[in-house]
Amino acid sequence: MPGSGVIIAVESLSKTYASGVRSLESVSLEIRRGEILALLGPNGAGKTTLINIVCGIVKPTSGSVRVDGHDVVRDYRAARKLIGLVPQELSTDAFESVWSTVRFSRGLFGKPDDSAHLERVLRDLSLWEKKDAKIMTLSGGMKRRVLIAKALAHEPRILFLDEPTAGVDVNLRRDMWAMVRKLRESGVTIILTTHYIEEAQEMADRIGIINKAKLLFLEDKTQLMRKLGKKELAMQLQKPLAAVPEALANRKLTLGDGGNSLIYTYDSNVADTGIAGLLDEVERAGIVFTDLRSRESSLEDIFIDLVKERS
């Protein structure tokens, strides 16, 4: 697998915690070299468990993970050297300085001191001015960046970001996205989890959805959107309606906005969307509309649909 298109191969991975909680059920997936993969899923879905097994923090119950060909249990040293992890929890030292904590991380991962690299990382994350500050004196957003700096200190080829933008303001989120893109350009594979669907939509090449310990699917972002893409046509009505008129009953119509709009949902991928006929029928039914809007369903809609459907 080294050098091939697949950098992480997860095979029928399952995890049952000592408490009996089943957090992963036979999850298999392949992560491609150099991609940005976003993992979405509700709280408790098993995202962090998956990441923690790959990184060596949690032991798998069964199944295997190979990182660039190295089994994460048997050949953990080679596997872990390639990985940087930014955990979900803001766990930092308190009394150490920013500089000494990133230097520590680099050493821990088996790399000799390299002040120039550490300086670059800290500057990229706007932490250079704070390099001598004790970590406990930093704000939450800065601490999050310190964790990122620690993860990047040993120049990993794979970066796991477990909810990197939780509790981070809009500006910093933009900065992080820019940083992630820059890392990707330099060839780093990035796996991130997020609850912000816009984030996955904006950042990822591929999107995986995990729910109730199972990987529901993993798809190319654009294909996914197209495949599941539904469009909506909303007609703004001159007079509100109490119900969808009899004459239009065979159409898939709903009322929105307290009866002030009539909404038609259709599949944007089929040749005949049925819009032309619908507009005729609406006119014949004597309904007057003042405005027309069409809207593509977002990943958020898709996500909610999916999770509802399968649970």
Add this chain to the structure above:
Amino acid sequence: MNLYAIRAIYRFEMARTFRTVTQSIVAPVLTTSLYFVVFGSAIGGRVGGIEGVSYGAFIIPGLVMLSMLSESISNGSFGIYLPKWSGTIYELLSAPVAPIEVIIGYVGAAASKSLMLGVLMLATARFFVPYEIHHPFWMLGFLVLTAITASTFGFIIGIWADSFQKLQIIPVLVVTPLTFLGGSFYSISMLPPIWQKITLANPVVYLVNGFRWSFYGVSDFAVGTSFAVILTILALCFALIWRIFVTGYKLKA
């Protein structure tokens, strides 16, 4: 061997020591000095010597040993307990490090600190009580081995503990009584016969006696016995740690 990792852990731990120099070095040296003053200079003069050694001088090795034991255990346990408590242990668990490297880093730092303390305490004692060291190499050997063994034992406690209370319970309930009853202040031969027998189950007795022998050439046991006991304990500690890492006990869910 991931030598950079060992150095990183060691350096990190030593920085913590020097950041808290008052608490981690000054305080124990001061406390032990008070013992030297009270028992060595003040009371010692009124108490007869033991086995030809003045009382003040007799208690020095034991006191140093006592202090090193408790400091090593607390250093060894804190070093690994703190990251567990703060959550920063994730980094250690996800790093390309083998158990032995983690142990060398943490135990090495804790033992180094205890050694510095031991040497400082011995130097301080010289101000209050005159003493000599007959077997300096044995003395050093005991010092180093005790520091390593007790730090390793502390490391195990640090892994086992999941609250600050548990972190203290073994040092307070087990180690302190054993050290006080470990013959720091008396020779075993001064005890009633039945207690002489019971005392033999206390490993600290062998440590203190071996250490004292390296100073004055007097001991309740052969020095080889003392050395064997401490090596056995060290081996037991290593075996236990090995199991902990292999099974991921209390470290990995």
